[in-house]
Amino acid sequence: MSPNTAAAASPAAAAQAQAQAEDxxxxxxxxxxxxxxxxxxxxxxxxxELTLPFCAACGLALELEQRACDGCxxxxxxxxxxxxxxxxxxxxxxxxxxxxxxxxxxxxxxxxIELASGHRLIMTTLTATGSAxxxxxxxxxxxxxxxxxxxxxASLDPAGADDSPATSGTTPVPGTTPAPDPSAAGLPAAxxxxxxxxxxx
Amino acid sequence: MASPLEPAIVGLGLTxxxxxxxxxxxxLAIEAVAGALADAGLAPGDVDGLLVxxxxxxxxxxxxxxxxxxxxxxxxRLLEHVEIKGATAAAMIQRAVLAxxxxxxxxxxxxxxxxPLRAGGTSGSTYAxxxxxxxxxxxERASGVLGSVPTYALLASRYFAVSGGDPEDLCxxxxxxxxxxxGNPDAVVRKPLDAEGYFASRMISAPLRVxxxxxxxxxxxxxxVSGEATPGQAPRVHVRGMGQAHPMxxxxxxxxxxxxxxxAAVDGALEMAGLTRADxxxxxxxxxxxxxxxxxxxxYGLVEPGQAGKVVRSGATAPGGDLPVNTGGGQLSxxxxxxxxxxxxxxxxxxxxxxxxxxxxxxxxxxxxxGGRVDHHACLILDLEPSR
Numbered sequence: 001m002s003p004n005t006a007a008a009a010s011p012a013a014a015a016q017a018q019a020q021a022e023d024x025x026x027x028x029x030x031x032x033x034x035x036x037x038x039x040x041x042x043x044x045x046x047x048x049e050l051t052l053p054f055c056a057a058c059g060l061a062l063e064l065e066q067r068a069c070d071g072c073x074x075x076x077x078x079x080x081x082x083x084x085x086x087x088x089x090x091x092x093x094x095x096x097x098x099x100x101x102x103x104x105x106x107x108x109x110x111x112x113i114e115l116a117s118g119h120r121l122i123m124t125t126l127t128a129t130g131s132a133x134x135x136x137x138x139x140x141x142x143x144x145x146x147x148x149x150x151x152x153x154a155s156l157d158p159a160g161a162d163d164s165p166a167t168s169g170t171t172p173v174p175g176t177t178p179a180p181d182p183s184a185a186g187l188p189a190a191x192x193x194x195x196x197x198x199x200x201x
Numbered sequence: 202m203a204s205p206l207e208p209a210i211v212g213l214g215l216t217x218x219x220x221x222x223x224x225x226x227x228x229l230a231i232e233a234v235a236g237a238l239a240d241a242g243l244a245p246g247d248v249d250g251l252l253v254x255x256x257x258x259x260x261x262x263x264x265x266x267x268x269x270x271x272x273x274x275x276x277x278r279l280l281e282h283v284e285i286k287g288a289t290a291a292a293m294i295q296r297a298v299l300a301x302x303x304x305x306x307x308x309x310x311x312x313x314x315x316x317p318l319r320a321g322g323t324s325g326s327t328y329a330x331x332x333x334x335x336x337x338x339x340x341e342r343a344s345g346v347l348g349s350v351p352t353y354a355l356l357a358s359r360y361f362a363v364s365g366g367d368p369e370d371l372c373x374x375x376x377x378x379x380x381x382x383x384g385n386p387d388a389v390v391r392k393p394l395d396a397e398g399y400f401a402s403r404m405i406s407a408p409l410r411v412x413x414x415x416x417x418x419x420x421x422x423x424x425x426v427s428g429e430a431t432p433g434q435a436p437r438v439h440v441r442g443m444g445q446a447h448p449m450x451x452x453x454x455x456x457x458x459x460x461x462x463x464x465a466a467v468d469g470a471l472e473m474a475g476l477t478r479a480d481x482x483x484x485x486x487x488x489x490x491x492x493x494x495x496x497x498x499x500x501y502g503l504v505e506p507g508q509a510g511k512v513v514r515s516g517a518t519a520p521g522g523d524l525p526v527n528t529g530g531g532q533l534s535x536x537x538x539x540x541x542x543x544x545x546x547x548x549x550x551x552x553x554x555x556x557x558x559x560x561x562x563x564x565x566x567x568x569x570x571x572g573g574r575v576d577h578h579a580c581l582i583l584d585l586e587p588s589r
Contacts, residue, residue, distance in 0.1 A: 025345050032343045036335035061453045064337040070449065090362070090459065092354035093407040098329035098347050110344065110351050110406075112359070112458070120452040122355070124344045132407065135362045146343045153344075 023146045024128045025108055027101050031147025038064060040079035045150035049081040050141050052119045061118035082117035084141035086154075089114040093132040106130050111154050113139060126153040204428020207587040208301040209437035210294070212241030212425030213548050218389050218418040218536040222320040226255065226264045226421070230314035231272045233421035237310065241425040242432030245272075248425075250279030250309030252296055254289040256317065256539065264314050279306040286572025287487055288445070289313070290422075290540025291579035295443040297426040307429055313541045314421030350414060350490075352574060354406035356459040357492040361408070363457065366495060368408045370510030372399040374491040375412045375533060377519040382530025384520070384558030385546075389416050390534040413491040415532035422541035424548065435552045442476065442582030444469030450576070459574065460496050466578040467501040467567065474582040478503060481582075482563040483550045484524065485543035487571045488531040494518075497569055498526070501580075525560045540570040540579070547583050 022028070034042040041064070044051025053062040057074035068075045090112040097104060109132045114120050126142045133139070139154040214236025216229050230253075238245065251274060255264035266282050279300050283293045290313055297309035319327065329347040332338050346352060361367060376399060382388035394412070402412040425431075426440075446469075448462020471477060484503060488494045495509040503524065504512045512518065518526035529535045529546035536542060547566035549555050555563075568581040 026343060030343045031334065032339040033333075033335040036339065038336060038340060041340070063452050064340070070451065090355040090359035092351055092358055092409075094345060094351050094354070095404040095406060096325070096348075096350065098326060101329060101347060102345065107404075107407075108345055110346055110355065112355050114454050118454045120454070120458050122341050122344055122346060135358065149343070151340060151343050 021145060023103070023144050025102065025104055025124055025144070026146055027103060028147030030101055031149045032151060034149045042149055042151075044079070044081060045143050045152060048143065050084045050115070050152055051079050051081050052115070052117060052121075053077050053079050063119075064121075082115060082119070086113045086115035086121075086139055086141065088112070088133050088135050088137045088139060088154075089120055091132045091135060093130075104128060109133070111139070113141070113154055115141070121152060123152050123154055126155045129156065203304045204301050204307050206428050206430060206437075207439055208298045208426055208428040209439045209587070210424050210548055210583070211427045211431045211433050211435070211437055212237040212239075212243065212423075213435075213545060214238070214240055214423045215387060215545060216314075216420045216422075218387055218420045218538075220318065220389050220416070220418060222318045222419070224316050224419045225262050226260075226314040226316050227262070227268055227271055229316060229419065229421035230264055230268055230312045230423065233314065233423035234272060234310055234312055237312075237423040237425045240433055240435065241427065242434075243308065243425065243427075246275050247429075248274055248308050248310055249277055250297065250300060250306035251277055252279070252293040252309060252311045253282045254293055254311070254313040254540070255282065255284075256315040257284075257286055262316070264312070268312070279309060285447075285577045285579065287489070287539050288570040288572035288577040288579035290544050291443075291568055291570035291581050292445065294424070294426060294440060294544065294581055295445070295579065298440045298443070301426065301428040308425060308427040308431075310423055310425055312421065312423040313538060315417075315538060316419040317417045318419050350409055351406040353490045353492065354409045356496070356574070357408050357490070359457065359459045360492055360496055364495075364499065364507045364509070366507075366510040369396075370495055370513060371408060371410075371413050371491045372396050373510065373513040374488075374494045374518075375399050377513055377516070378488070378491075378494070378527050378531045379534045380519050381528050381558055382534035384556060385529040385535055386556070388530040388535040389418055390530070394534075409490055409492070412533070415489045415537035416534065418536040418538065420536060420538055422538055422545050424544070435554070436585055437587075438548050438551045439584050439587045440581055441584040441586070441588040442470035442472070442474030442580075444473070444578075444580045446578040447576065460500060463497070463500045463571070463575065463578040464502055466580040467569070470567075470580040470582045474584065474588065476565065476582060476584075480565050481567045482525070483528055483547065483560050483566045484518075484526045484569075485529075485547040485550075485566060486527060486531070486569045487540060487543055488527055488533055489537065491533060493571065493575065494526065494531070496575065497571070501567075501569060520558065525563075528555065528558050528560055543568050543570065544581070547581075551583055551585055
């Protein structure tokens with residue numbers, strides 16, 4: 001079921017049901033701070049809107065944490081809903097799955113999505129998929145719910161359906177098949193780091 | 202009063218590079234400082250400046266200016282905690298040289314220490330659990346971006362799309378860098394590596410495998426920069442050129458979000474040095490991931506755009522090649538002590554102390570440090586000859 005159609009049918013009921021459901025990818029411990037610096041984004045997401053920052057003076061699309069416009073210098077920032085559509089700008093299939101934080105047992109995609117508004121936003125997919133879409137592939141934006149907080153997610157079906165795994169445009173990378181090796185769970189997901197001993201054949 | 206000599210790197214100290222838990226940054230730093238002072242033939246009382254570089258992130262015991270007091274130094278005229286992420290090490294040398302030239306100090310220690318490896322857990326797990334839940338990082342973490350490997354995997358994905366590179370290029374970097382590490386006793390991975398071994402290694406975040414990722418260690422590196430004549434036996438390594446670049450790439454269309462804008466740091470450093478890229482004997486780059494080596498070779502103008510993979514696959518960057526890169530095994534196979542890894546190796550090479558991995562006749566080096574998501578660049582041109 002698409003969040004779109006659900007919200008249209010019964011917004012309050014759908015939102016409540018989604019907020020209580022567990023996310024397919026991560027544990028609720030990774031819920032973002034809904035009333036923190038990205039509060040407008042999360043408030044919009046809770047209502048089914050993709051809300052992003054623009055310069056109130058010149059209209060330039062701004063980064064999520066920008067506090068002054070790099071185009072005109074204005075410090076008045078306006079968050080407003082944007083079209084929930086974009087395309088894949090960069091993509092990876094993450095094989096390392098941190099125990100306790102990542103709930104899936106297979107590799108999962110992380111996408112850098114270039115939105116029609118010009119913003120670029122990193123997100124995963126709306127539902128589980130083991131394949132990575134190709135750069136340039138169009139996506140629509142829906143919302144996952146992590147610990148009750150709605151976060152943007154990419155639907156790989158341009159029509160907006162969220163139940164069809166990507167079957168085309170996988171990354172041409174050798175060895176990206178799911179890695180059931182249990183030791184992978186101990187692999188680093190580190191800031192510049194991989195503390196594990198390398199594979200010793 | 203300014204110092205009598207052109208400021209130069211006169212001391213280098215490295216702790217053993219440990220792959221095991223143990224040690225705290227302040228103790229590792231003190232050990233490296235003692236080594237650097239002994240190398241320079243100096244005593245703690247000869248030092249009047251200390252610059253400190255700590256690891257970023259959530260580290261309760263991160264190094265700070267308290268090192269001066271804890272480490273038994275005397276009165277100082279220069280004491281700063283320098284912070285531009287991974288670019289800090291090269292920036293500290295810049296800061297030290299400028300301070301000495303300005304008469305603000307005579308002999309300055311620059312030190313970095315880190316101990317990310319803890320008992321009872323991997324550093325990867327530590328980083329996966331850090332980063333918080335606010336701001337853009339909080340949103341990324343809720344989207345499954347834990348640690349920085351997925352981030353650099355996105356960079357690699359985009360870089361390949363723009364440059365035409367592929368995983369064979371990453372393999373070539375890992376193999377070339379490992380070949381250098383074989384000759385470096387300080388390198389933590391000194392087992393021969395071929396393409397078969399590379400492609401057999403675990404995928405972390407496609408296209409990056411475990412052998413595309415840096416090897417963090419517990420350890421420290423310290424250098425002494427001085428404008429005084431010092432009794433150490435090693436040749437003085439001069440800082441002939443320096444530059445920084447902090448490109449404000451925006452995460453929006455139509456520009457590239459992940460790379461670009463670093464070349465100005467190298468152009469500036471070469472101009473200051475009065476040298477060209479053809480004068481560089483060794484190239485020492487910050488290589489937290491194999492893709493960064495490819496990226497920086499192009500971004501710094503060391504190879505033609507889109508040719509980095511081809512150049513590395515030709516063997517040019519490997520031992521015996523005509524473009525020696527990361528001659529100690531880099532951060533991939535040597536040790537990951539952030540910006541100190543390329544800096545220390547450049548000093549070793551120019552001193553002619555590289556042993557089995559020595560590049561014959563190396564007298565001019567480029568040191569390239571990056572910070573953040575390749576957001577910060579700090580470069581040095583090191584040379585055996587003074588610039589004045």
